[in-house]
Amino acid sequence: APGGTTSGGGNYVTGQTVTVIATPSGSYNFLNWTEGANVVSTDATYSFIASANRVLVANFSMTQITGSTSSNPPTGGSTTGSGTYAIGNQVTVTASPATGYDFVNWTQNGNVVSTSAAYVFTASGSVNLVANFSVQQFTITTSSNPVAGGSTSGGGVFSYNASVTVTAVAAAGWDVTGWFENGTMVSGNNSYSFNALQNRNLEAQFVQQIQIYSVTVSANPAQAGVVSGGGSATAGSQVTVQATANPSWKFINWTENGSMVSTDPVYTFTITGNRALVANFVEILTVTTIVNPANAG
DSSP states (O other): OTTEEEEOOSOOOTTOEEEEEEEEOTTEEEEEEEETTEEEESSSEEEEEOOSOOOOEEEEEEOEEEEEEEEESGGGEEEEOOEEEETTOEEEEEEEEOTTEEEEEEEETTEEEESSSEEEEEOOSOEEEEEEEEEOEEEEEEEEESGGGEEEEOOEEEETTOEEEEEEEEOTTEEEEEEEETTEEEESSSEEEEEOOSOEEEEEEEEEOOOEEEEEEEEESGGGEEEEOOEEEETTOEEEEEEEEOTTEEEEEEEETTEEEESSSEEEEEOOSOEEEEEEEEEOOOOOOOOSSTTOO
């Protein structure tokens, strides 16, 4: 038996002194000799006078247990608590995950015995405990500000230290300002690459392009008056053009590509594209009549 060994058994003559000896193994203690259900001696060396056939059992008790710990995977972290412990004592084993790993649980023979990194139990038998670890997972989210400015891609769930590239694509009429996190710019480029070391919430910011349009003004006919207000203007801004008739001329209207756009000599509009405006004038003619001869009528 693993608890120890015995000697002294054999054949004896009635009246002969018999001595049986129980020798415990290194991690066991001798308890007693029993015959059937009866304890006949608590001495490891038991002597008696042979008077009948006897079946003696040496009983041993384990005094110490062995606790061993290991990591799964081996790179996932380290463990403490391996050693030899007295039966009934409290044992604490601890698991410390390596960078990029999380502790999952302790298992024995594939069965979960604790989900606490510090596992406390009472020593009752030898154990082989495995600390299980998992690679950390991080969530990378991306968004656009404003939403109309463009789209983003590259977000998702990534393992620790995995390479991540997020990309911003501007919509027509917009430019990418850069990538921001918690209001701080982390990249001024359309694409931003980094290693996944934590959860991140990244925002691509866009700015609307500044469009400059031209406004040309002219008088028809050229000698009829003076026009002003032409030049360059930012898209969406207000532009005012003005037509002033020369003596003997009168302003009629503003036209663009032959179509009338205003009858006000001072014309204000919001610019959304290049414009070519013509101020049209008519000449004021004087008709003089006379009587000849003067006294005729």
